[in-house]
Amino acid sequence: MSGFDLAIANLLSPMVLFFALGLGASLARSDLSVPEAVAKFLALYLMMAIGFKGGVAVARSGIDARLLGVMLAGILLSAVIPLIGFTLLRLSTRLSVVDAAAVSAHYGSISIVTFVAATQTLITLDLPFEGYLVAVAAVMETPAILTALVLARRAAGGPERRQGEPQDFGSLIREIGLNGSVVMLLGSFVIGWITGDRGMKAVEPFVGQLFFGMICLFLLDMGLIAGRGMREGLKALSWPAIAFGLYMPLISAALAALACLALGLSAGGTALMITLAASASYIAVPAAMRLALPEAKPSIYLTLSLGVTFPFNLALGIPFYVWLATLIKG
Amino acid sequence: MQTFTKKRIAIVIEQPALNRVLEKLDQLAVTGYTVYPVIAGRGREGSWRADGMVSDAGRMVSVVCVCDPAKVDTIVEPIFKIVSRQVGIITISDCEVIRPDHF
Numbered sequence: 246m247s248g249f250d251l252a253i254a255n256l257l258s259p260m261v262l263f264f265a266l267g268l269g270a271s272l273a274r275s276d277l278s279v280p281e282a283v284a285k286f287l288a289l290y291l292m293m294a295i296g297f298k299g300g301v302a303v304a305r306s307g308i309d310a311r312l313l314g315v316m317l318a319g320i321l322l323s324a325v326i327p328l329i330g331f332t333l334l335r336l337s338t339r340l341s342v343v344d345a346a347a348v349s350a351h352y353g354s355i356s357i358v359t360f361v362a363a364t365q366t367l368i369t370l371d372l373p374f375e376g377y378l379v380a381v382a383a384v385m386e387t388p389a390i391l392t393a394l395v396l397a398r399r400a401a402g403g404p405e406r407r408q409g410e411p412q413d414f415g416s417l418i419r420e421i422g423l424n425g426s427v428v429m430l431l432g433s434f435v436i437g438w439i440t441g442d443r444g445m446k447a448v449e450p451f452v453g454q455l456f457f458g459m460i461c462l463f464l465l466d467m468g469l470i471a472g473r474g475m476r477e478g479l480k481a482l483s484w485p486a487i488a489f490g491l492y493m494p495l496i497s498a499a500l501a502a503l504a505c506l507a508l509g510l511s512a513g514g515t516a517l518m519i520t521l522a523a524s525a526s527y528i529a530v531p532a533a534m535r536l537a538l539p540e541a542k543p544s545i546y547l548t549l550s551l552g553v554t555f556p557f558n559l560a561l562g563i564p565f566y567v568w569l570a571t572l573i574k575g
Numbered sequence: 576m577q578t579f580t581k582k583r584i585a586i587v588i589e590q591p592a593l594n595r596v597l598e599k600l601d602q603l604a605v606t607g608y609t610v611y612p613v614i615a616g617r618g619r620e621g622s623w624r625a626d627g628m629v630s631d632a633g634r635m636v637s638v639v640c641v642c643d644p645a646k647v648d649t650i651v652e653p654i655f656k657i658v659s660r661q662v663g664i665i666t667i668s669d670c671e672v673i674r675p676d677h678f
Contacts, residue, residue: 528630
């Protein structure tokens with residue numbers, strides 16, 4: 246399938262169309278909404294299902310010797326991408342040091358929904374991928390946060406020059422590391438790994454047949470939220486900042502593609518690794534930023550990540566990353 | 576019915592910082608507190624609503640505790656150190672209670 250055909254097939258997939266429905270409804274100020282409790286359930290379900298299925302895949306195939314190398318590459322990418330993002334933001338925008346650090350943390354970390362959307366594209370294309378990449382996704386959540394913290398603190402001239410309670414770095418790491426989404430994803434992965442096919446048989450209708458419909462409902466909600474973010478938050482962003490939300494995923498994708506040349510992943514696995522690097526967080530990192538860098542403005546980092554980069558990745562990024570992966574691994 | 580004057584401390588704080596506030600209240604040996612969900616609002620940092628967020632970041636909660644007037648400073652000062660860096664409000668008002676030994 247050519248890159249163009251891939252892009253069209255992706256744009257016409259139920260996932261993207263449900264996202265577009267939510268986005269359109271929100272921009273048109275429809276009263277369509279997903280209740281908070283349902284949205285939380287969907288997020289939990291998504292973490293559980295993707296983690297569990299990844300664990301089962303590893304139980305079936307066994308631990309690949311490449312796993313450690315891929316994990317290490319994931320951690321490095323997550324830690325290094327914020328350095329590039331921070332530098333570009335400071336050079337091209339008027340964002341403060343704290344805001345630039347917070348935004349760059351989002352781009353070093355990952356979006357599990359973008360990852361799920363990419364896996365569904367691969368399944369549609371019949372491209373196999375390594376199940377353990379779910380665990381790689383989980384370990385890529387936090388290194389970016391640490392890099393951003395170091396950047397913000399170094400630029401501020403010291404660990405604590407702000408008013409308020411001095412932060413204990415150890416407890417901050419515990420709060421960030423024990424973020425509910427990371428715990429659910431890794432915990433479900435381990436449960437899937439331990440129980441394997443026996444476990445899969447027990448929970449299959451829940452995490453299997455219902456999965457795609459649930460993602461569509463989740464993406465409808467994401468569309469509604471992204472639309473609200475665009476409506477209210479884009480005014481707070483300058484054009485160079487919006488441009489960053491579009492070119493930064495491509496820079497991260499190029500870095501990941503280079504790393505994948507040495508990793509020995511399949512074409513599907515390479516596409517997922519590129520997608521992980523190119524995606525920007527909007528679940529774990531915003532919560533971490535409210536604790537670690539509360540002076541950073543959510544209207545900037547959430548709008549960029551959710552209102553600019555997520556729609557870009559979902560509509561155009563994923564087919565491009567799959568095409569790039571097949572190009573270098575085909 | 577006889578009532579007694581106490582102080583009601585209301586803290587509106589971002590959901591991610593809730594545990595820090597509750598841990599501090601536990602350390603301060605506050606006799607009790609209540610956490611309320613809040614739905615939507617607008618402040619200096621803009622408007623927000625509970626069902627418009629994909630994570631807890633951006634959601635707010637309200638913590639209310641009632642205490643003896645003599646304890647207000649010992650409670651509010653350490654709590655303010657947490658709230659001062661976050662989006663949040665602390666208000667202190669008079670209230671009447673029926674069982675003064677509970678606070």
